[in-house]
Amino acid sequence: MIPEYERKPELAKLPELKEQKEKELALLYAEVFGAPPWNEAWRCSSCNKFYGAEYSQGQPSPCCSTLLTIAYPEEETIDYIREELSNPSSQIKIIRSPENQLIVFAWGYQIENTKKLAQKKWTQSEEVQSKVIQTIAKYTSPESPIFYISEVGVSPSFRGNKLGLQLTQELLDFGLSLKKPVVFRTNWASPMMRIAKRLEMSQIMGPKIEVINNEIVKTGEIAGFLDDINSDRTLFISLP
Numbered sequence: 705m706i707p708e709y710e711r712k713p714e715l716a717k718l719p720e721l722k723e724q725k726e727k728e729l730a731l732l733y734a735e736v737f738g739a740p741p742w743n744e745a746w747r748c749s750s751c752n753k754f755y756g757a758e759y760s761q762g763q764p765s766p767c768c769s770t771l772l773t774i775a776y777p778e779e780e781t782i783d784y785i786r787e788e789l790s791n792p793s794s795q796i797k798i799i800r801s802p803e804n805q806l807i808v809f810a811w812g813y814q815i816e817n818t819k820k821l822a823q824k825k826w827t828q829s830e831e832v833q834s835k836v837i838q839t840i841a842k843y844t845s846p847e848s849p850i851f852y853i854s855e856v857g858v859s860p861s862f863r864g865n866k867l868g869l870q871l872t873q874e875l876l877d878f879g880l881s882l883k884k885p886v887v888f889r890t891n892w893a894s895p896m897m898r899i900a901k902r903l904e905m906s907q908i909m910g911p912k913i914e915v916i917n918n919e920i921v922k923t924g925e926i927a928g929f930l931d932d933i934n935s936d937r938t939l940f941i942s943l944p
Contacts, residue, residue: 728806729798730781736857738775741893746772788813788854795878797871807862810871812853812879812888818846825889828933836939839908839928843941844885851879853888856896863895872899876942886942893920893936900940910938 738745743756748765754775755765763772789796791813799808815821818840822833837846844850853875858868879886890896892911897920900907907927913920931937 725806726782726785727778729785729809730776730778732806732809732859733781733785733855733857734774734776734778735859739860741891744775747775749773791815793851793882795875797874799867799871801862805859807859808857808867808871810853810856810868810875812851812875812886814849814882814884815852816849818844818848818850821850821852821887826931826933832932835929836909839939840885840887840941843906843908843943849884851875851882851884851886853879853886856888856899858895868895869899869902872896873903876903876905880942880944883944885944887940889937889939891936892922892938897938900938903942905940905942908939908941911936 736742738757740756742754744754745757746755746759746761746763746765747753748755748767748770750770751765751767753765753767755772759772761772761774764770765772788794789811794811794813796809796811798806798810801807815824818837819833821840822836826832826836840846840850853872856868856872856875876886886905888896888900888905890900892913897913898915901915909928910926910931912923912925912927914923915921927938
């Protein structure tokens with residue numbers, strides 16, 4: 705049975721985000737992405753590679769021996785959240801536990817067009833940008849605005865309760881209510897793959913998966929193309 709958590713959806717208008725909420729979000733963000741399947745607890749500042757919790761702060765990185773630092777420092781993460789939520793039509797949804805602990809977040813916003821999305825999320829390769837633009841163009845005009853589900857995170861202790869599904873559904877419904885295509889990007893091993901399949905979103909990039917004994921397994925098939933920067937990435941779309 706899904707616990708009856710207190711739910712507090714909020715419009716993401718930056719002045720309404722109090723300092724404490726920003727800190728809570730930043731801490732939960734680091735907790736979520738420091739855990740599997742992302743394992744981004746520590747970062748090498750020289751190579752920008754991430755390492756899991758089996759390493760420790762100040763330990764030499766395996767890649768180049770630069771000392772590891774925390775992957776998502778609080779102030780840096782707050783700045784990122786502020787920038788994200790300053791975009792048009794931004795929405796943030798959160799869920800708190802009965803003890804008032806922030807345990808789930810999800811946010812999204814409108815992006816001017818497909819080219820802007822590709823430039824924002826694939827900064828390292830113009831070739832991949834072009835592939836993304838061409839792929840999305842099969843579903844909507846490259847010049848049309850889209851709604852981008854940017855981040856969804858559930859505290860590891862509360863996973864498996866369909867809380868991420870709830871908030872993703874709300875963001876999807878909001879984006880579609882704007883009469884905009886809704887897009888999100890994730891990793892093939894992420895719980896978001898299960899959510900995308902539950903919400904019947906169309907996969908247009910990356911490895912396809914099956915869920916076997918509650919485990920996410922690659923099928924060996926590819927949707928569209930593989931991301932040359934990170935072959936584990938996937939991309940989904942839903943149309944109004």
